[in-house]
Amino acid sequence: MNEIFIKQNLAPNVWLMGIYSPLVAKKAKPGQFVILRVTQNGERIPLTIADFDNEKGIVYIIFQVVGKTTSLLSQLNPGDRVIDFVGPLGMPYEHSPEDKDYLFIAGGLGIPAIFSKIKMLHSQGKNIDIIIGGRSKENIFFENELKKYCNNLYISTNDGSYGKKGFVTDILNELLESGKRYDEIFAVGPVPMMKAVVDITKRFSIKTLVSLNPIMVDGTGMCGGCRVKIGNEVKFACVDGPIFNGFEVDFDGLLKRNSYYQDLENISYKEHKCKIGLGE
Amino acid sequence: MDELKRVPIKEQEPVERIHNFDEVCLGYTPDEAAKEAQRCLQCKNAPCVKGCPVEVKIPEFIQLIKEYKFKESYFKILETNLLPAICGRVCPQETQCEQNCVRGIKGEPIAIGKLERFVADWFRQNCKFEFSKPQPNGRKVAIIGSGPAGLSCASSLAKMGYEVTIFEAFHKPGGVLYYGIPEFRLPKEVVEWEIENLKKMGVEFRTNMIFGKTFDLEDLKQEGFDAVFISSGAGLPNFLNIEGELLNGIYSANEFLTRINLMKAYKFPEYDTPIKLGKKVGVIGGGNVAMDAARVARRLGSEVYILYRRTEAEMPARKEEIAHAKEEGIKIVELVSPVRFIGDESGHVRALELVKMKLSDPDNSGRRGVKPVDGSNFVFEADNFIVAIGQSPNPLVKKAIPELELNSNGSIKVDENLMTNIEGIFAGGDIVTGAATVILAMGMGKRAAQSIDRYLNLKKHKNL
Numbered sequence: 001m002n003e004i005f006i007k008q009n010l011a012p013n014v015w016l017m018g019i020y021s022p023l024v025a026k027k028a029k030p031g032q033f034v035i036l037r038v039t040q041n042g043e044r045i046p047l048t049i050a051d052f053d054n055e056k057g058i059v060y061i062i063f064q065v066v067g068k069t070t071s072l073l074s075q076l077n078p079g080d081r082v083i084d085f086v087g088p089l090g091m092p093y094e095h096s097p098e099d100k101d102y103l104f105i106a107g108g109l110g111i112p113a114i115f116s117k118i119k120m121l122h123s124q125g126k127n128i129d130i131i132i133g134g135r136s137k138e139n140i141f142f143e144n145e146l147k148k149y150c151n152n153l154y155i156s157t158n159d160g161s162y163g164k165k166g167f168v169t170d171i172l173n174e175l176l177e178s179g180k181r182y183d184e185i186f187a188v189g190p191v192p193m194m195k196a197v198v199d200i201t202k203r204f205s206i207k208t209l210v211s212l213n214p215i216m217v218d219g220t221g222m223c224g225g226c227r228v229k230i231g232n233e234v235k236f237a238c239v240d241g242p243i244f245n246g247f248e249v250d251f252d253g254l255l256k257r258n259s260y261y262q263d264l265e266n267i268s269y270k271e272h273k274c275k276i277g278l279g280e
Numbered sequence: 281m282d283e284l285k286r287v288p289i290k291e292q293e294p295v296e297r298i299h300n301f302d303e304v305c306l307g308y309t310p311d312e313a314a315k316e317a318q319r320c321l322q323c324k325n326a327p328c329v330k331g332c333p334v335e336v337k338i339p340e341f342i343q344l345i346k347e348y349k350f351k352e353s354y355f356k357i358l359e360t361n362l363l364p365a366i367c368g369r370v371c372p373q374e375t376q377c378e379q380n381c382v383r384g385i386k387g388e389p390i391a392i393g394k395l396e397r398f399v400a401d402w403f404r405q406n407c408k409f410e411f412s413k414p415q416p417n418g419r420k421v422a423i424i425g426s427g428p429a430g431l432s433c434a435s436s437l438a439k440m441g442y443e444v445t446i447f448e449a450f451h452k453p454g455g456v457l458y459y460g461i462p463e464f465r466l467p468k469e470v471v472e473w474e475i476e477n478l479k480k481m482g483v484e485f486r487t488n489m490i491f492g493k494t495f496d497l498e499d500l501k502q503e504g505f506d507a508v509f510i511s512s513g514a515g516l517p518n519f520l521n522i523e524g525e526l527l528n529g530i531y532s533a534n535e536f537l538t539r540i541n542l543m544k545a546y547k548f549p550e551y552d553t554p555i556k557l558g559k560k561v562g563v564i565g566g567g568n569v570a571m572d573a574a575r576v577a578r579r580l581g582s583e584v585y586i587l588y589r590r591t592e593a594e595m596p597a598r599k600e601e602i603a604h605a606k607e608e609g610i611k612i613v614e615l616v617s618p619v620r621f622i623g624d625e626s627g628h629v630r631a632l633e634l635v636k637m638k639l640s641d642p643d644n645s646g647r648r649g650v651k652p653v654d655g656s657n658f659v660f661e662a663d664n665f666i667v668a669i670g671q672s673p674n675p676l677v678k679k680a681i682p683e684l685e686l687n688s689n690g691s692i693k694v695d696e697n698l699m700t701n702i703e704g705i706f707a708g709g710d711i712v713t714g715a716a717t718v719i720l721a722m723g724m725g726k727r728a729a730q731s732i733d734r735y736l737n738l739k740k741h742k743n744l
């Protein structure tokens with residue numbers, strides 16, 4: 001159990017791992033996530049289930065190294081185990097059977113959160129367009145995998161080294177301005193990006209879903225640390241989400257909550273880097 | 281020796297203990313315990329026993345302490361209480377066994393809880409846990425949740441020859457005993473010892489298993505479980521639902537205590553999970569959870585205020601914990617109720633607006649209500665707030681079994697045998713009673729084990 005089966009480098013600091021967890025693979029549905037721990041003293045961190053193979057019992061995750069836990073995880077190799085791997089958590093992605101035309105937008109590390117949904121919708125014969133974006137050409141990954149499941153794949157990079165120069169929202173704006181319409185738009189990525197997407201789609205009154213990533217501890221509705229304001233209600237993203245109606249999300253509040261531990265996490269990461277000889 | 285007074289028990293000095301997470305109470309020595317046991321009058325009708333939810337054989341176990349027969353005393357307690365080292369530490373004795381003690385009429389009641397923990401600690405330190413496995417009866421029971429209700433149900437069933445599996449959502453078993461009650465009140469070593477014993481009895485623990493997510497009833501049926509006991513606790517934190525509650529710096533007590541106890545954030549950065557606490561902290565609530573949160577915050581170096589709607593006399597927390605909290609320099613602000621949180625530009629909380637409350641005359645039941653005093657609002661500044669106003673049953677289980685009947689407050693409905701409306705599925709502990717006590721949860725776990733045994737025997741009988 002919890003053995004790493006495959007490991008692949010997708011982009012600088014971005015890794016794909018397949019982890020043997022037949023129980024999670026059996027129950028997983030697009031939109032759900034896992035919580036894992038790498039060491040005995042380690043933190044519990046949430047990661048999206050990017051894909052799953054029920055027959056082989058493998059759950060795929062894609063993660064970016066941003067702090068201590070993701071760094072430790074990236075140092076594991078096939079054959080190693082993570083000590084805890086629990087899930088599938090959160091509510092699965094739901095879509096209305098009548099909807100036909102979909103646009104998925106993934107900025108930064110949003111790709112894992114759209115991949116399994118796209119695969120599922122594609123198998124049902126839906127029309128899918130995708131916009132992905134990153135800082136630079138080297139940050140763009142999974143292009144060929146995504147192409148298999150969509151009609152159009154649009155790419156933007158902030159520095160213009162690949163695809164269109166600018167942001168994913170620039171492409172979104174162009175598509176909608178030129179008259180293109182979708183039944184549903186699904187956006188996932190950094191909070192400011194999701195907020196910008198919603199600002200645009202609101203103007204066109206297109207249903208927009210987002211997948212949120214607040215800081216979590218248990219992932220079972222026990223601590224309330226992941227609470228977010230949705231409309232006038234407070235919801236726990238780990239059990240009520242992580243997918244919500246983008247028009248109702250209080251993005252500014254979420255952004256502030258997510259930055260709460262930044263200074264301490266930096267201490268933890270720095271100390272860790274010193275120990276493994278990467279310190280400045 | 282003054283017969284009216286308890287043999288004093290050694291405690292860590294407040295000035296010292298606010299700098300560590302070691303246990304506050306250091307326990308009796310054998311001689312001290314025997315001396316305290318001498319005070320027991322061995323009452324024939326033993327009113328103390330009636331005050332104990334599981335009817336521990338109090339005069340009997342105390343008599344054995346007098347005779348220095350600690351091992352025998354331990355087994356005497358074990359006849360009705362499976363977790364004496366834990367109950368002796370956390371039971372609200374002053375409203376249970378000790379409230380009824382005849383010694384208490386004129387002087388101080390016998391220190392029943394302290395004697396109980398002494399015996400259990402003595403056994404843990406001096407004896408080896410031995411268990412002769414009964415003949416397996418070929419039946420399997422699944423238990424959901426590893427708090428005191430689940431642990432005691434498992435223990436009783438294992439003794440009857442059942443094959444028992446406990447499924448736990450977290451990566452560590454123990455429930456609130458592990459992630460809720462802090463180390464300085466209940467050392468995790470004590471909880472772990474009990475869990476190790478259950479393992480030796482053949483109970484299987486499967487951690488990281490969330491009922492309703494990782495597995496469901498159908499999976500349990502397929503694995504051949506004959507009955508299920510649900511003891512998933514009251515895990516959903518209540519919030520105040522007032523303005524500003526999403527500001528940074530406001531924790532639910534559950535989050536705060538989980539970060540500390542389960543994830544050991546007080547040892548950051550040796551442990552990776554962070555906790556952030558400023559100079560001044562306000563804790564909202566007056567129960568055990570509020571006391572624990574306040575005392576943890578104190579140990580992290582903060583100046584701590586407990587903000588409570590009623591007065592200290594009405595606080596539901598154990599008297600000992602309130603006294604300990606005050607010794608540690610925690611201040612209690614009585615008769616105040618939260619109105620709204622006030623934050624700064626960065627989204628961090630800076631203050632809480634409170635309104636003063638006043639007690640009304642006692643109603644028919646003798647309980648005094650409170651109501652706000654108009655125009656008495658004032659601002660209480662602090663760097664952090666911890667909301668400890670109670671827990672409700674976690675809705676995950678209900679989501680997983682939609683046909684399960686609930687009470688109006690979300691707790692699971694059970695009959696007098698602790699069976700739910702679904703045959704073969706039993707429930708007990710906080711998920712049934714709402715947030716209650718360790719001893720009640722434990723008692724229900726044991727009762728459920730007996731019901732499960734009766735139910736399965738009857739079923740077998742019918743089938744023949």
Ligand SMILES: Cc1cc2nc3c(=O)[nH]c(=O)nc-3n(C[C@H](O)[C@H](O)[C@H](O)COP(=O)(O)OP(=O)(O)OC[C@H]3O[C@@H](n4cnc5c(N)ncnc54)[C@H](O)[C@@H]3O)c2cc1C
Pocket residue numbers: 033043045046047048049062063064065066067068069070071109112113212213214215216242258259260261262265266268269
């Ligand atoms: C439901 C959910 C799904 C997620 N899926 C993925 C995924 O598929 N791939 C992926 O790479 N990441 C994902 N994340 C984010 C991931 O959990 C964090 O990157 C991870 O916890 C960082 O841990 P760390 O110890 O390495 O870094 P830390 O040292 O904990 O944090 C490093 C930095 O990241 C910030 N941070 C911490 N936790 C989060 C968080 N939950 N969201 C955003 N920022 C955070 C910190 O403030 C800090 O600045 C997801 C988060 C959630 C809640």
Ligand SMILES: Cc1cc2nc3c(=O)[nH]c(=O)nc-3n(C[C@H](O)[C@H](O)[C@H](O)COP(=O)(O)OP(=O)(O)OC[C@H]3O[C@@H](n4cnc5c(N)ncnc54)[C@H](O)[C@@H]3O)c2cc1C
Pocket residue numbers: 370371372424425426427428429430447448449450453454455456457460461489490491492511512513514515537568569572598674676677708709710711715716717718719721
């Ligand atoms: C901080 C704090 C201090 C307290 N102090 C005292 C005290 O001093 N004295 C006293 O008598 N009582 C005290 N209590 C109350 C007491 O701890 C509880 O009444 C008791 O623990 C309830 O036991 P339980 O077995 O019903 O549930 P819990 O102890 O809550 O255990 C439930 C377990 O089930 C698990 N679980 C939940 N959902 C699922 C699921 N879907 N799948 C799998 N597992 C699941 C949880 O992770 C947990 O481990 C305190 C409570 C708290 C929170």
Ligand code: SF4
Pocket residue numbers: 331332333334335336338361367368371372373376377378392393396719
């Ligand atoms: S179990 Fe609790 S109530 Fe019963 S005798 Fe022991 S301390 Fe008292």
Ligand code: SF4
Pocket residue numbers: 319320321322323326327328329338339380381382383390392
């Ligand atoms: S009531 Fe008090 S004195 Fe009497 S038997 Fe019980 S503990 Fe002893």
Ligand code: FES
Pocket residue numbers: 215216217218219220221222223224225226227236237238239
């Ligand atoms: S992570 Fe604790 S309630 Fe959502």
